[in-house]
Amino acid sequence: METDEENAAILQSIASALKDEAILIFTTLNGLFPLSQNLNAFYADAKTEEGSTCTSTGFDLCTLRDHNTTTFTDDDGQEHTIISSERYYLPTELRTLLAGLGFTKVEFFGAHLGAFSRKNPLSQTDFEMLVVAKKELSSLTLVNLYTQACKAPLSEAYKLILKTLTLCGRELQKHLPESEVSGIYPGYLDMSYIALIPPNLKKRQLKLALVYVHEKGAFELWLAGRNRSIQAQVREELRGKLPSPYMLVEEAKGEDAIVQLRLGPLTDFTDMNLLIGKLCAMMHTMLQDLQPLLS
The missing domain is CATH 3.30.1460 (Yope Regulator; Chain: A,)
Incomplete structure (x- = not known):
């Protein structure tokens, strides 16, 4: 989404809808990747046969957002350009967000398209990460969430x-x-x-x-x-x-x-x-x- 607040609201809505002991599985962009890899080099290697190209116009280290431009040609030969702002997440960020929503166990893996597996540990060379989180509102978790809420105004x-x-x-x-x-x-x-x-x-x-x-x-x-x-x-x-x-x-x-x-x-x-x-x-x-x- 366009803002971190919107992303956090989505996670909160999902957490509210899930029953206790539920497992949440999702993928997102891996914040470790742009900190060690050149995004434009990655986009050049990932250029599709259909001619779709993506170019990074700047990665913001403060917001972990990549501002990029994607160009592609449709079936009618018309060229289109899409300007995006994509948010990359660090594992520590997601762990904190999910823990605050009652997810007690959060695991991170490398997301390999068509081959998601716990056998692929997350590394800085993975463009996307696979997140597996278990919701468990134990008595201790409930009390901790209540205590955190009391610390806020x-x-x-x-x-x-x-x-x-x-x-x-x-x-x-x-x-x-x-x-x-x-x-x-x-x-x-x-x-x-x-x-x-x-x-x-x-x-x-x-x-x-x-x-x-x-x-x-x-x-x-x-x-x-x-x-x-x-x-x-x-x-x-x-x-x-x-x-x-x-x-x-x-x-x-x-x-x-x-x-x-x-x-x-x-x-x-x-x-x-x-x-x-x-x-x-x-x-x-x-x-x-x-x-x-x-x-």
């Missing part, structure tokens, strides 16, 4: 999210004095929320919740009911009537929403007043849109 970020929700609640109460605003539900790093309960929703035993979903790093608005029976009744009442962008949420284990609105990239906390204003405005809009459907 986790508590400050958590407090900032709760502060945002609290200030939103105050703002809503100020502009909607006839409505009830619940106390904040902090959650356990899964979701945190406040709920707005105007008179028309209170009669139906409903509430509009402003929810921060920690795993997604995003705010959502949920229309929720007091219990499963009310949720089921209102869900059927609204089926086929919701305008875009509202989504009807089907009944499922652990699902509390009847209607959901994903607010998109609103998690810029640098301007707190602007963020709170946008969140409150969207809650007002959702109330206005749903009120005719619930009367």
Whole structure:
């Protein structure tokens, strides 16, 4: 990908999807290779019979990225040029990244096209490396990951999210004095929320919740009911009537929403007043849109 952050996010998503004891196998460019080999000499030797050529325009030792240009001719005789920035990884980098995601055993081998094998130890002459990592979230690994998270400014970020929700609640109460605003539900790093309960929703035993979903790093608005029976009744009442962008949420284990609105990239906390204003405005809009459907 274009950035190290995107590459790390991909690995994190994969790790989250894998079960404990799973094995992850992938290939990547070997950072040991350009530190000891001439890339342009390698590209010249690797020139294909079809006429594809690659030329390095500069290898950055600080970022371990090779900036190169590939030229090839397609079946219609048209010449094409692709400019790339390719990231090479050192084994130590990958070991640290994977260990932080719960992979306890990480092995590196030379990646030989069509002949991947543990019998090929990784060396500086291998253009690509084969990585084999085993995920094992043992009790010790879990505690270590928790300790690492505590060393980061986790508590400050958590407090900032709760502060945002609290200030939103105050703002809503100020502009909607006839409505009830619940106390904040902090959650356990899964979701945190406040709920707005105007008179028309209170009669139906409903509430509009402003929810921060920690795993997604995003705010959502949920229309929720007091219990499963009310949720089921209102869900059927609204089926086929919701305008875009509202989504009807089907009944499922652990699902509390009847209607959901994903607010998109609103998690810029640098301007707190602007963020709170946008969140409150969207809650007002959702109330206005749903009120005719619930009367």
